[in-house]
Amino acid sequence: MFYKELKEFPKDFLWGASTSAYQVEGAYDEDGKGLSVQDVHTPPPGITDFKVASDHYHHYKEDIKLMAELGLKAYRFSIAWTRIIPDGSGEVNEKGLQFYHDLIDELLANNIDPIATMYHFDLPYKLHENGGWANRETIDAFEKYSKILFENYGGKVKYWLTINEQNVMINHPNAMNPGRIPSKKELYQQSHNMFVASAKATLLCHEMCEDAKIGPAPNITAIYAEKCNPSDALAADDWESIRCWLYLDIAVHGRYNTIAWSYMEEKGYTPDIEAGDMELIAKAKPDYIGVNYYATATVCASKNDGTDCQPRNGDQQVMIGEEGVYRAGVNNYLEQTDFGWMVDSIGLRVTLRRVYDRYHLPLLITENGLGAKDELQADKTVHDDYRIDYLKRHFHQAQLAITDGVELIGYCPWAFIDLVSTHQGYGKRYGLVYVDREEDDLKSLERIKKDSFYWYKEFILNN
Ligand code: BGP
Numbered sequence: 112m113f114y115k116e117l118k119e120f121p122k123d124f125l126w127g128a129s130t131s132a133y134q135v136e137g138a139y140d141e142d143g144k145g146l147s148v149q150d151v152h153t154p155p156p157g158i159t160d161f162k163v164a165s166d167h168y169h170h171y172k173e174d175i176k177l178m179a180e181l182g183l184k185a186y187r188f189s190i191a192w193t194r195i196i197p198d199g200s201g202e203v204n205e206k207g208l209q210f211y212h213d214l215i216d217e218l219l220a221n222n223i224d225p226i227a228t229m230y231h232f233d234l235p236y237k238l239h240e241n242g243g244w245a246n247r248e249t250i251d252a253f254e255k256y257s258k259i260l261f262e263n264y265g266g267k268v269k270y271w272l273t274i275n276e277q278n279v280m281i282n283h284p285n286a287m288n289p290g291r292i293p294s295k296k297e298l299y300q301q302s303h304n305m306f307v308a309s310a311k312a313t314l315l316c317h318e319m320c321e322d323a324k325i326g327p328a329p330n331i332t333a334i335y336a337e338k339c340n341p342s343d344a345l346a347a348d349d350w351e352s353i354r355c356w357l358y359l360d361i362a363v364h365g366r367y368n369t370i371a372w373s374y375m376e377e378k379g380y381t382p383d384i385e386a387g388d389m390e391l392i393a394k395a396k397p398d399y400i401g402v403n404y405y406a407t408a409t410v411c412a413s414k415n416d417g418t419d420c421q422p423r424n425g426d427q428q429v430m431i432g433e434e435g436v437y438r439a440g441v442n443n444y445l446e447q448t449d450f451g452w453m454v455d456s457i458g459l460r461v462t463l464r465r466v467y468d469r470y471h472l473p474l475l476i477t478e479n480g481l482g483a484k485d486e487l488q489a490d491k492t493v494h495d496d497y498r499i500d501y502l503k504r505h506f507h508q509a510q511l512a513i514t515d516g517v518e519l520i521g522y523c524p525w526a527f528i529d530l531v532s533t534h535q536g537y538g539k540r541y542g543l544v545y546v547d548r549e550e551d552d553l554k555s556l557e558r559i560k561k562d563s564f565y566w567y568k569e570f571i572l573n574n
Pocket of ligand 1: 131134275276279330403427478482525531532533534535539
């Protein structure tokens with residue numbers, strides 16, 4: 112790469128932080144909330160469930176005060192569908208509606224822009240029992256839910272995200288499907304139905320909310336070839352299309368990605384598409400793209416000998432390989448976190464450039480962060496210099512991407528506050544704010560600012 116003079120982050124850049132409802136709120140059955148698939152999911156022994164989480168439901172005012180102290184310009188959170196419509200499709204729950212009114216009003220009173228995700232892994236359990244996303248009735252339920260969100264919050268929330276990491280839900284379905292892992296064929300049907308549902312929500316948003324912007328939030332990661340032999344390059348291309356472009360080509364261009372579609376045909380995974388679906392999808396244009404980025408992935412050519420797939424811990428960021436498609440490769444140039452996730456700050460720049468070049472829409476980093484076993488010191492401090500280093504390096508690469516010409520409008524590290532990880536409970540912390548609890552001991556739930564909190568505060572101030 113040639114060297115350039117660094118461009119500044121834009122003046123109105125959305126320096127933010129992220130969370131999701133089921134991982135942070137707790138109060139899983141309070142004030143009329145219905146159960147979601149996450150509430151009935153049984154975690155492995157020794158790992159906490161999502162019932163209390165960080166008890167943000169009862170601490171939201173205190174938490175927003177901390178956001179204001181940090182100087183956040185934006186906060187990305189998700190709305191729990193089951194608080195608004197407890198069974199997913201029936202009666203509306205006034206107390207649930209009120210909670211998000213209060214949360215959003217509190218953010219606005221503190222000059223923090225709310226960025227609301229409509230659905231983040233927590234499908235209402237009643238809908239799940241009825242076939243979940245494989246059943247087209249879930250599309251209607253999502254449309255009804257979207258309408259209620261826009262009616263209520265459309266005047267106050269400018270940034271909407273439809274579905275969080277649809278590609279993760281399809282490629283790593285274990286945490287989202289309690290009781291039974293659907294077949295690939297069914298998963299691609301679920302995926303198609305989610306595309307239709309997002310398109311309906313996008314159209315509704317444009318119709319009902321004058322100034323709002325809406326977009327998808329997939330987990331996007333540049334895929335590297337392990338070696339420079341052409342067959343590894345091809346495998347990387349294939350996997351990038353199947354894992355990433357499939358989801359954004361539909362959202363932005365309204366068509367299935369060619370390589371992904373031919374893979375689905377070959378494997379017999381193509382979904383049933385009803386008359387009018389593709390026209391509807393093509394009509395619904397997102398205004399921006401949310402990018403959840405943790406690390407790049409490295410792959411090599413399939414051997415197709417029954418050993419391509421090496422399931423590991425089921426993590427969304429760890430490639431496991433797929434028979435006849437690709438194998439997980441090794442990348443000796445990158446470090447790993449304690450939880451086996453690669454760390455690749457330059458990869459963030461590569462990823463942003465690839466996405467922007469392909470779609471030419473504004474990008475918002477909706478997640479990026481480091482999961483670690485933080486330790487609370489006796490004097491109530493948390494010295495997470497490794498997280499500061501991680502963020503520093505990634506912010507720098509984001510600035511380089513801006514310098515390259517990428518239209519990046521904001522950056523929301525995962526996570527604002529410690530919360531329950533998707534697979535590893537409370538032992539894997541991401542927050543800028545520490546929460547005093549352990550896996551099986553709720554302790555005081557006190558909020559304690561980590562060193563990264565103070566560092567980010569300074570960084571925002573100087574930018
Ligand atoms: C993303 C999810 C988040 C979050 C994050 C970290 O894929 O959108 O919900 O949890 O990854 O993952 P984990 O909690 O598994 O460490």
